[in-house]
Each structure stands twice: as C-alpha cells, then as structure tokens.
Amino acid sequence: MNSVEVNGLTKKFGKFTAVDSISFHVEKGEVFGFLGANGSGKSTTIRMLCGIIAPTSGDAKVSGYDIKNETEKVKESIGYMSQKFSLYADLTVEENIEFFGGIYGLDSGKLRSRKDWVLEMSGLAERRKSLAGQLSVGFKQRLALGCSVIHEPAVVFLDEPTGGVDPVSRRSFWNLINDYSGGGTTVFVTTHNLDEAEFCNRIVLLDAGKIVAEGSPMELKENTIRNGMLFIDADDVYRAYELLSNSDLVQNASIFGSALHASLSGKSQSVAESSDALRKLLTSGGIGVKSIRPVLPSLEDVFLETIEND
Ligand SMILES: Nc1ncnc2c1ncn2[C@@H]1O[C@H](COP(=O)(O)OP(=O)(O)O)[C@@H](O)[C@H]1O
Ligand SMILES: [Mg+2]
Missing domain, CATH: 3.40.50.300 (P-loop containing nucleotide triphosphate hydrolases)
Structure with missing residues (x-):
C-alpha cells in the first residue's frame, strides 16, 4: 500500500x-x-x-x-x-x-x-x-x-x-x-x-x-538532459548567454554564478563537437572563453530546464 x-x-x-x-x-x-x-x-x-x-x-x-x-x-x-x-x-x-x-x-x-x-x-x-x-x-x-x-x-x-x-x-x-x-x-x-x-x-x-x-533524482537527470551539458566560463556571461540561447546547438542556457551551463540540443554529432562549435561562436562574437568542458547536470539544471521550457 x-x-x-x-x-x-x-x-x-x-x-x-x-x-x-x-x-x-x-x-x-x-x-x-x-x-x-x-x-x-x-x-x-x-x-x-x-x-x-x-x-x-x-x-x-x-x-x-x-x-x-x-x-x-x-x-x-x-x-x-x-x-x-x-x-x-x-x-x-x-x-x-x-x-x-x-x-x-x-x-x-x-x-x-x-x-x-x-x-x-x-x-x-x-x-x-x-x-x-x-x-x-x-x-x-x-x-x-x-x-x-x-x-x-x-x-x-x-x-x-x-x-x-x-x-x-x-x-x-x-x-x-x-x-x-x-x-x-x-x-x-x-x-x-x-x-x-x-x-x-x-x-x-x-x-x-x-x-x-x-x-528519482537520477531519472530526472537522465530524462531531462539527454544530450549532455557544458560548463562555460566566459568573460561576459550575459552576452555569452544571449549567443548561446540563440544557437540551435543549445537546448537551454542558464547562468550559474559567474559561469554558464548549456544543455545541448543533440543537433551535432557529439558533446566535443558542440563544445568546439560553441567556443568558436563565442570567440567570433568577441567573448573570451576561459573554459568550456562537459559537466554532469545538477538537479537545479534539470529544474531550470523543466520550468523554462514550460
Ligand atoms: N488561505 C489562503 N487564502 C488565499 N490565498 C492563499 C491562502 N493560502 C495560500 N494562498 C495562496 O496560495 C498560493 C500557494 O501558497 P502556499 O501553498 O503557501 O505555497 P508554498 O507553501 O509553496 O510557498 C500562494 O499564492 C498563496 O498566497
Ligand atoms: Mg509553504
């Protein structure tokens, strides 16, 4: 029962x-x-x-x-x-x-x-x-x-x-x-x-x-963020956010403290490929990229994704 x-x-x-x-x-x-x-x-x-x-x-x-x-x-x-x-x-x-x-x-x-x-x-x-x-x-x-x-x-x-x-x-x-x-x-x-x-x-x-x-926390992570997520430390997070949000490689971008998390749409072959493409996108937009790397989603990512896509 x-x-x-x-x-x-x-x-x-x-x-x-x-x-x-x-x-x-x-x-x-x-x-x-x-x-x-x-x-x-x-x-x-x-x-x-x-x-x-x-x-x-x-x-x-x-x-x-x-x-x-x-x-x-x-x-x-x-x-x-x-x-x-x-x-x-x-x-x-x-x-x-x-x-x-x-x-x-x-x-x-x-x-x-x-x-x-x-x-x-x-x-x-x-x-x-x-x-x-x-x-x-x-x-x-x-x-x-x-x-x-x-x-x-x-x-x-x-x-x-x-x-x-x-x-x-x-x-x-x-x-x-x-x-x-x-x-x-x-x-x-x-x-x-x-x-x-x-x-x-x-x-x-x-x-x-x-x-x-x-x-369960695990199910939510697996079901919501299916194509991987990137951690991006860029010079101008707000402009980076704009550019990332408008890219079709990105499903959802969110600002995390002084950096960003971007869940991927799955439009490119791999996380690495998306990572390269997004680094180019930011640099050609005049934004310095200090770091861009895959990151495991937290539940906060999951919830932001869920609520923002609602
Ligand atoms: N007795 C009440 N009369 C009118 N509105 C209420 C009453 N109790 C709660 N609400 C409203 O219902 C909504 C949900 O409140 P609540 O259940 O306390 O939310 P939470 O606990 O998630 O913060 C809020 O907008 C709150 O203002
Ligand atoms: Mg309450």
Whole structure:
C-alpha cells in the first residue's frame, strides 16, 4: 500500500487556483521531496493531506484513509511539522517533549521511553533543562522533528524544515531525516531549495500549483538532459548567454554564478563537437572563453530546464 495517494487534488481560494489538479503517490518508507518555489502550493497541499483544510475537488488517501471522510483516522496516523514549527519557547526542551507526548495521548511509560528517544535523536540530552527559545535554529528543528514523531506516526509531513538554517545544520538535518526514514516511516518533506532534492528518494516539482517533474533524482537527470551539458566560463556571461540561447546547438542556457551551463540540443554529432562549435561562436562574437568542458547536470539544471521550457 502506498503511504500517500493523490488524485486530481485541487484547492481554489476564490477564483485563484493554488493547487491545480495534482496526482502522485508516495511509497511507504521513502523520503519524498515536494519541491517548488515560494507560493507554488506546497503548504496548501500539505494542509489538505493532513486534514486541516478541505480540497475544492479531487481526493487523496493518507495511510489508506480518505482525507475527506476519515479525517480523524488520517490525523492519528500522521505527524506534522508546520513551516513555523510549533515549539513553546518558554518551556524547556523536556517540557516541550512532555507537552507533545500528552497531546498525542502517550501513557507515562511510553512517554518516558519516547522522551529519551527524542533527547537522543535531537542531541539535546545534556540540555534537557534549557528553554527551547534559547536553542539555535538547528537544534530547534531537531527538537520540533522529534516532537512531531513522538507518537511514532506512519507518515510525517515536514513543511520546509530546513528554512533559515545554515548549510551545515541543513545537511545534518537531512542525515537525521534519512536515518529516521530507515526505520520504515514515510517522510514527506517540502523545500524551496532545489538542491535539497538530492537527499530525497523521489521528488515532485510543483510550479504554480501544477506538477512539472516527478521521479528519482537520477531519472530526472537522465530524462531531462539527454544530450549532455557544458560548463562555460566566459568573460561576459550575459552576452555569452544571449549567443548561446540563440544557437540551435543549445537546448537551454542558464547562468550559474559567474559561469554558464548549456544543455545541448543533440543537433551535432557529439558533446566535443558542440563544445568546439560553441567556443568558436563565442570567440567570433568577441567573448573570451576561459573554459568550456562537459559537466554532469545538477538537479537545479534539470529544474531550470523543466520550468523554462514550460
Ligand atoms: N488561505 C489562503 N487564502 C488565499 N490565498 C492563499 C491562502 N493560502 C495560500 N494562498 C495562496 O496560495 C498560493 C500557494 O501558497 P502556499 O501553498 O503557501 O505555497 P508554498 O507553501 O509553496 O510557498 C500562494 O499564492 C498563496 O498566497
Ligand atoms: Mg509553504
């Protein structure tokens, strides 16, 4: 059984369609990434799946329960960490854990063992008496995750858990999520950082309420960028971008920091041939080329390609 099954799910606010007839599924035990820019409809979808708001049309099942008719069952089977995770700043670490354990109805024996587990997984055993409000954002997130799964739900929804966290804490939070899903829990996680897709088993990319890409990171790379990609370091990236974009050898060019990535259209015989031709194109346009070489596409390349070709 899939952990989450979504069919034509739609949410309108007045005339505005925030989530536009999306369909996808999430397998049991996977880390599923729900990606998209701010405003693309991630939180609205999560709210529908957690039974917080009703869909305008379409349906979905979470842990086998219908989100419209079995809302209470859905709520019992899930954990939810909202975008503004809901710790109590003026309670200690331990008091927060006890509070959430109480909400989820754990008996005192269970609460004791789960409290130890949360303290351990969040790395806060030594700081159990500290006020939650005084923890770094990274530790707050680990504690919030622990509190949202204290009742051992089958599926946990994490809405932008890595927002506002430095890259090192971000990575360690993803490691934590991956370890945690190894225990069999399904993790449904949203982010607007496209590079975080690399940490997911499978992803869906949302753009303006619609799904524009779906698959494992590897599948997405193989299916989207079929003819190879070049890294180009040129003197004038903006003019180089213009020239590359207009070349029929290039499917899509994008600026990456001070250089460019160009996915190839496959019109020439090989990547090497395209590389030579594009170097000539740039130099004859008066643009110095410091380096031009094949590069493996990142998921960011894939998404730029997908969204720009839309
Ligand atoms: N309660 C609401 N009323 C009206 N518009 C809303 C409401 N909630 C969200 N929206 C709009 O729906 C779109 C999607 O929002 P949201 O799901 O929060 O996006 P994300 O989480 O991907 O940033 C946005 O344009 C947002 O302004
Ligand atoms: Mg959101």
